[in-house]
Amino acid sequence: MLFNSITFAIFLPIVFSLYWYLNNFGLRAQNVLLLVASWIFYGWWDWRFLLLLITMSVLNYFIGIEIDKNDSKKRSKIWLIFGLTINLGILGFFKYFNFFIDGFIDLISLIGYSLPRSTTKIILPLGISFYTFISLSYLINIFKQNQKANRKIIDVLLSLSFFPIILAGPIQRPSSLLPQIAKKREFSCEMSTQGLKQIIWGLFTKVVIADNLALFVDEVFSNYPNYRGSVLLIGAVFYAVQIYADFSGYSNMAIGIAKLFGFSLMQNFAYPYFSRDITEFWKKWHISLTTWFRDYLFLPLSFAISWKIKGEKVFFIRSVLFIYILTSIITWFLTGLWHGANYTFIIWGMIHGLLLIFYRLQIRTRKRLFQKFKINSNNKLIIFVEFLVTMCIITIAWIFFRSDTVEHAINYINLMFSDSLFSIPKFHFSRKIFLVITILTVAFFVIEWFGRNNEYALACVGTKQPLVARWIVYYLLLFIIFFFAGSNIQFIYFQF
Amino acid sequence: MKRFLRKIFLFILPILLSSYGVDILLSNILKKSNSFADGELPVWNDLYKGEINSDVVIYGSSRAWVQIDPKMINDSLHATAYNLGINGHSFNSQYFRHSLLLRLNRKPKIIIQTLDITSFEKNSDLYNPDQYLPYMLDNREMQTSTYNGFASIDYKVPVIRYYGKKEAFLEIIKLILRPESNKVVRVRGYQAKELMWNDDLMLAQRKLGSFEVKSDTSMIHTFENYLKECNQQNINIVFVFTPVFIEGQKFVINWSEIMKLYYQLSKKYSIPYFDYSSDSMSFHKEYFYNSGHLNKIGSKHITAKLINDLKESPVVKKLSPEIHPN
Numbered sequence: 001m002l003f004n005s006i007t008f009a010i011f012l013p014i015v016f017s018l019y020w021y022l023n024n025f026g027l028r029a030q031n032v033l034l035l036v037a038s039w040i041f042y043g044w045w046d047w048r049f050l051l052l053l054i055t056m057s058v059l060n061y062f063i064g065i066e067i068d069k070n071d072s073k074k075r076s077k078i079w080l081i082f083g084l085t086i087n088l089g090i091l092g093f094f095k096y097f098n099f100f101i102d103g104f105i106d107l108i109s110l111i112g113y114s115l116p117r118s119t120t121k122i123i124l125p126l127g128i129s130f131y132t133f134i135s136l137s138y139l140i141n142i143f144k145q146n147q148k149a150n151r152k153i154i155d156v157l158l159s160l161s162f163f164p165i166i167l168a169g170p171i172q173r174p175s176s177l178l179p180q181i182a183k184k185r186e187f188s189c190e191m192s193t194q195g196l197k198q199i200i201w202g203l204f205t206k207v208v209i210a211d212n213l214a215l216f217v218d219e220v221f222s223n224y225p226n227y228r229g230s231v232l233l234i235g236a237v238f239y240a241v242q243i244y245a246d247f248s249g250y251s252n253m254a255i256g257i258a259k260l261f262g263f264s265l266m267q268n269f270a271y272p273y274f275s276r277d278i279t280e281f282w283k284k285w286h287i288s289l290t291t292w293f294r295d296y297l298f299l300p301l302s303f304a305i306s307w308k309i310k311g312e313k314v315f316f317i318r319s320v321l322f323i324y325i326l327t328s329i330i331t332w333f334l335t336g337l338w339h340g341a342n343y344t345f346i347i348w349g350m351i352h353g354l355l356l357i358f359y360r361l362q363i364r365t366r367k368r369l370f371q372k373f374k375i376n377s378n379n380k381l382i383i384f385v386e387f388l389v390t391m392c393i394i395t396i397a398w399i400f401f402r403s404d405t406v407e408h409a410i411n412y413i414n415l416m417f418s419d420s421l422f423s424i425p426k427f428h429f430s431r432k433i434f435l436v437i438t439i440l441t442v443a444f445f446v447i448e449w450f451g452r453n454n455e456y457a458l459a460c461v462g463t464k465q466p467l468v469a470r471w472i473v474y475y476l477l478l479f480i481i482f483f484f485a486g487s488n489i490q491f492i493y494f495q496f
Numbered sequence: 497m498k499r500f501l502r503k504i505f506l507f508i509l510p511i512l513l514s515s516y517g518v519d520i521l522l523s524n525i526l527k528k529s530n531s532f533a534d535g536e537l538p539v540w541n542d543l544y545k546g547e548i549n550s551d552v553v554i555y556g557s558s559r560a561w562v563q564i565d566p567k568m569i570n571d572s573l574h575a576t577a578y579n580l581g582i583n584g585h586s587f588n589s590q591y592f593r594h595s596l597l598l599r600l601n602r603k604p605k606i607i608i609q610t611l612d613i614t615s616f617e618k619n620s621d622l623y624n625p626d627q628y629l630p631y632m633l634d635n636r637e638m639q640t641s642t643y644n645g646f647a648s649i650d651y652k653v654p655v656i657r658y659y660g661k662k663e664a665f666l667e668i669i670k671l672i673l674r675p676e677s678n679k680v681v682r683v684r685g686y687q688a689k690e691l692m693w694n695d696d697l698m699l700a701q702r703k704l705g706s707f708e709v710k711s712d713t714s715m716i717h718t719f720e721n722y723l724k725e726c727n728q729q730n731i732n733i734v735f736v737f738t739p740v741f742i743e744g745q746k747f748v749i750n751w752s753e754i755m756k757l758y759y760q761l762s763k764k765y766s767i768p769y770f771d772y773s774s775d776s777m778s779f780h781k782e783y784f785y786n787s788g789h790l791n792k793i794g795s796k797h798i799t800a801k802l803i804n805d806l807k808e809s810p811v812v813k814k815l816s817p818e819i820h821p822n
Binding site: 487 | 497499500503504507511649658659660661662663665666
C-alpha cells in the first residue's frame with residue numbers, strides 16, 4: 001500500500017478512527033490494532049513477505065530475550081551473533097544473492113572459466129533493508145545494555161513493523177519507539193494538526209515535485225546518448241531534486257502519519273541541499289541511516305581498530321587519521337552496498353566516503369590559508385561558492401546512483417561535459433510542462449528556505465498567521481497537489 | 497478530538513459543497529478548446545449537441561481524421577459531410593461515436609468507413625483519455641465504451657477525474673486568459689497535416705521489426721452487427737483503405753490475412769470497397785508525413801480519388817437527387 005494511493009486514503013481514516021475509539025479500551029487494544037493495521041498495510045503488497053516479516057519479528061523478540069538473560073556475557077554474545085547472522089543472512093539472500101553470484105561468475109571468467117548465469121531472480125521484499133536495520137539496532141542495544149529486552153510481544157512486534165516506517169523508514173530505533181508504545185497516548189489536537197500539515201507537505205513534495213521531475217529525468221537517463229550536454233546537466237540536477245523530494249516527501253508523510261497516532265519519530269531530512277560542505281550534507285541527509293551507520297558501524301569499528309594500533313603513526317599517517325580513513329572507507333562502502341546490489345551504488349558510496357576524507361584532510365590547510373589572506377569563512381560569497389561546489393559534487397555522484405551500470409554513468413558524465421554543455425537545451429518533452437515543473441521546483445526550494453529552521457518547511461505556517469491565511473495556504477497546496485500530481489510513481493527508496 | 501474533527505469537517509465542507517459546480521465549470525470551459533487532446537473536443541461537442549447533421553460521415557482512426565476532407569466531398573457531391581475519425585482508436589470507439597450520432601443527430605445517408613490494418617486490434621490502454629474528461633460525469637454510455645483509462649469512481653464523483661491532469665488545467669487557464677489563442681484546428685472533424693516526410697515511425701518500426709496484428713474477435717463481431725444495423729436502417733456504407741507507404745506495409749506479418757478479411761466482409765454484406773493500399777500513391781513519400789499517414793497534398797489527392805470512385809458507385813447513384821452529383 002502506498003501513502004499516495006486511494007487505498008491508503010481509505011485505510012488511514014479507518015485505522016485512525018478505530019485507534020482513537022479504542023483509547024477507552026486500554027493501551028493494549030490500541031497497540032494490537034496498530035500491529036494488525038501494520039501487517040495489513042505490509043501484506044497488501046504481497047502476503048508471502050508478510051509471513052517473512054512476522055517470522056523475523058517473532059524471532060528477534062525471542063533472540064532479544066535470550067541476549068538479555070544476564071547469566072553469562074559469552075552466552076549473550078553467541079545469541080547476538082546468531083541474531084546478526086539470521087538478520088543479515090536473510091537480507092543478504094534477498095538483496096545480494098544475484099549480485100554476488102554474478103560477481104563470482106565474472107571473477108571466474110577472468111581466469112578463463114565460464115559458468116552459466118543463474119536465471120533465478122529473487123524478488124526483494126519491500127522495506128527489508130529498513131526493518132532489518134531496525135531489528136539489528138534492537139538486538140545490539142540489548143547486548144550493549146542500552147535497553148532491556150521487552151517481554152511484551154505485541155509491543156516488540158509493533159516496534160519492528162510499525163506501518164508508517166516499515167517500508168522506507170525513518171529507521172526509528174526500538175529504543176526510542178518502545179517507550180512510546182508502552183506509554184498511554186492521549187489525543188492531541190495540536191499534534192494531529194501538525195501531523196496532517198506534515199502529510200500535506202510530504203504529499204506535495206512527492207507527487208508534485210518528485211513525480212513530475214521523474215518524467216523528465218527518466219526520459220533523459222533512458223535516452224542520454226540522444227541529448228546534448230546541457231540537457232544532461234538539467235537531467236542530473238533534476239534527479240538530485242527528485243530523489244530528495246521523493247525521499248524527504250515520504251519521510252514527512254511517515255512522520256506526519258505517526259503523529260496522528262500520537263508518536264514522535266526522528267527527523268530524517270534537515271534541508272540537506274542548503275549545506276556548505278559534504279559533512280554538513282551528511283548530517284542532514286537520511287539522518288536515521290547515517291546515524292545508524294555512525295553508531296553501529298563507524299564508531300565501534302573505530303574503537304576496535306584503535307585498540308589494535310599501538311604506535312602513533314601507521315604508514316606515515318597519524319594513527320587517528322588512519323583510523324578515520326579506514327573506517328570511513330569501510331562504512332561508505334557498506335552504505336553504498338546497503339542501497340542496492342550494484343557497483344553503481346558502491347561507487348556512489350565511495351565517492352562520498354572519499355569526499356568526507358578529503359574534507360577532513362583540507363580543514364587545517366584551509367583554515368591557515370583563510371587566516372593568511374584574512375578571509376572571513378562566513379563571508380556570503382565564500383558560503384555561496386562552497387554551497388555551489390558541494391551541490392556540483394553531490395549531483396555528479398547522484399549520476400552513479402541513478403544509472404543502471406557504471407558504464408552508463410561514465411558515458412553520461414562524458415557526454416554531459418562535452419562541448420554541447422553550453423548549447424541551447426533541446427528535448428522531446430512538453431515545454432509548457434517543463435516550465436511549470438521548473439517554476440514549482442523553484443517555489444518548493446523557496447518555501448524550504450524560509451522554513452528551514454522548522455522540522456518541515458510548512459511548519460513555518462503556524463498559529464502566528466491568521467486562520468484564513470493558513471487555510472488559504474493549505475487549500476492552495478491541495479489544489480496544486482490535485483491538478484499537478486505526476487503519474488503514480490513508486491517511491492525510489494522502496495527498491496532498497 | 498471533537499475539536500480536531502470539527503476543524504477537519506469545516507475544512508473539507510467547502511470542497512465537498514463546491515465540487516459539483518467546479519466540475520461543471522471546468523468541463524464547460526474545457527469543452528471550448530479546439531486543440532486540446534488532439535482537437536477531439538469540438539467533434540464530441542458536435543456529437544452531443546446534435547450538430548453533425550450530415551449526409552456523409554467518415555469513420556475511422558487518425559487515418560480518417562487527417563486524410564479524408566469533408567469539405568471536398570461537400571463541394572463535389574453537394575452533400576454535407578463530417579469526419580468523425582478518432583485518433584489512435586480502433587473500431588470500438590468508432591462504434592461509440594456511431595451510436596451517439598444515431599441517437600442525437602440526423603441519420604446519415606452514407607458512411608465512409610475507413611479501414612486500417614489495426615481496425616480491430618484492442619489496445620491495452622485507452623489512447624488519448626483526456627478527450628473524455630469534460631463529458632464523463634454520470635455518463636454511463638461513455639463508461640461502458642471506454643476501458644483501462646479511468647476507474648468507475650471517475651465517472652461518478654465530481655472533479656476526481658481531473659486529478660493530475662495538468663495539461664487540462666493549463667488549457668483551462670489559457671482559455672480564460674487568452675481566448676483568442678483558441679484557434680480552430682479541425683474543420684468538420686478533419687485536419688490536414690502540412691508536414692513533410694518524417695522517418696520517425698519507420699525507424700521505430702524498423703527497430704521493432706516485423707509484427708503481427710492481433711484482431712479482436714469480439715470487435716469483429718461488433719463490426720458485423722454494425723454493418724447489419726446500418727443495412728436495416730438504410731444507411732449505405734463504403735469501405736475505404738487509404739494508402740500506406742509501401743515500405744511500412746512490409747512490417748506487418750499478417751497484412752494479406754487482414755486485407756482478405758476486409759474483402760470477405762465487403763463481399764458478405766455487399767459493401768463497395770475502395771482499396772488504395774496498392775495505389776501508386778503508396779510508392780511516393782511526398783504524399784506522406786509518415787508511413788501510415790498522408791500529408792495535406794496526399795490527403796487532397798486521395799479524397800479526390802475517392803470522390804471520383806464514389807460518383808461511379810451505385811451507393812451514390814441510387815441516392816436521392818439532392819445528394820446525387822449529377
